[in-house]
Amino acid sequence: MACGRLRTVVMIYAHRGYAAKEPEMTWASYRAAIDWAERTGQPLGLECDVHYSGDGHLICLHDLTVDRTSTSHGRAYDRSLAELRILDFGSWRTRRPSPDQRRLITLAELIELTAVARARGVDVSLAIETKHPNPRGTEVEDGVAALLEPYGWTTLGSPVRIISFSLPGLERAGELMPEVPRTFLIEKDFGDWWDGRLPEGITTVGPDYELLLQEPDYLARALERGHGIDVWNPNTPQEVTWCLDRGVTGITTDDPAMAARTIARWSKRHSGIA
Template sequence: MTTNGSAASDPEIIAHRGFSGRYPESTHGSYQAAIAYAEEHDLELGLECDVHFSADDQLICLHDLDLDRTSDVTGPAFARTVDELRQVDFGSWFMPDPRPQDRMITTLVELLDMIAAARNRGVRITLNLETKHPNPRGLEVEDRVAELLTERGWAGADSPIRVITFFPDALVKLREVLPQLRRTFLISDLSRAGDGVLPDGVWIVGPDLERVREDPDWVGRMIAAGNQVHVWTVNTPADVRFCLDLGVTGFTTDFPDVVAETLSREGSDIPQYAPRVVSEDSRPGTTHRRY
């Protein structure tokens, strides 16, 4: 067991598939909106994406392996090239009259370009990059991620990228190909880390909020074992306060504005700003969503 996570840590806000509570998830518009929010408020913000392959060997940012839920077509995403996916509308399921950027799927290369451009102008943006499993090409995803990050000089200990996954075999592969990057073990079953011992080299665990509600003391056991706990998906002020009281230090959310404003009001050590007042009634639904 490592204890790298035992030191106190400022809360981390992680924008789940971009600003996905207000824009169509994983689109250019969703990631651009999250970056713009961080820039406007001088906020350190992590983005989150899920990656797997398109038919033409590019890594795309898309939670589902198929297109049914978040687009105007059906079928597997991996059966289409990126050019073909550009013809698909990924926005209208979520909002009326989406802008062009709200319809457009993002490739991992494009997202890394957005992050690099933002960081070059001083925006404190990082990325939680989930390798999606199962997928038709297995651990080739991790190999390609390593290639892309190494090409950019983002494979070292100072990288703005953290790699995350639910799959232990992927964690082993990531340790092999990206040994200096931080890794998070995502879980939807608390028993997978019930004794506080995580896979080798991992000291951040990412549980489902709904499972944490069932056993709140589990968080304390993880922290006592030297780990950090980053919970998904935390979308309401009440959920932020619940997690803070348990010692959670990472908040994956569809609404980074809600989490940032709540942490600010609670006096957590994040950049302070005048909260933008948004009535609860005016917000889109803040229901829990799967990682």
């Protein structure tokens, strides 16, 4: 597509919370993202990855194990929520973590944190990635819907987007919450979707930035079909600019402030283009 196409609204998603500043997917990471959105008035999506603890609680944790982001090791599914709560999820990222930097957050807690922020006028929403494969399959989508339903967030106008690499997971989410938007994530290759098509009922694709560098023509094909493109995970001004030049509709990044500054500069530079 032409470099000059102007997107008036590019949505920013805080990848695993404000991961550039805080340990990912902890209370501190999501509170930092919400605080930034409140200070700036910037609309912000809060991205998280969810799967089950051993006793059936949906937790926000990227990996199926706790090895990378905690001081322990082993599968999260082999631990109860109480056992996960006593682990330190902050020391890998910062020398002397605060309680909020050490503390894993559950999806139920993140939903409530988001609802409270929205009630005081902060423009935050949720992008919930259901992790697959996982030991309980599409029961993850069932659990997500059950947690969202009391807030009225399973219907049209919900401040939630369900995202996943798993087509069965997205299909299940569509059955449970047909009016909640869904994003099909793609990482290693576009496969059968190389021509810009998306699965039925899905109108947004979430490709890896590194994949787009290898296949930049994909962007034009997807945009020609009217699809949204929410790219992950550009984390420098140069990477964000590359995406903006090609018409993306969303940026998922560890550093939302950097993305917002870059979008503002890009928009100013292109404001005279029809």
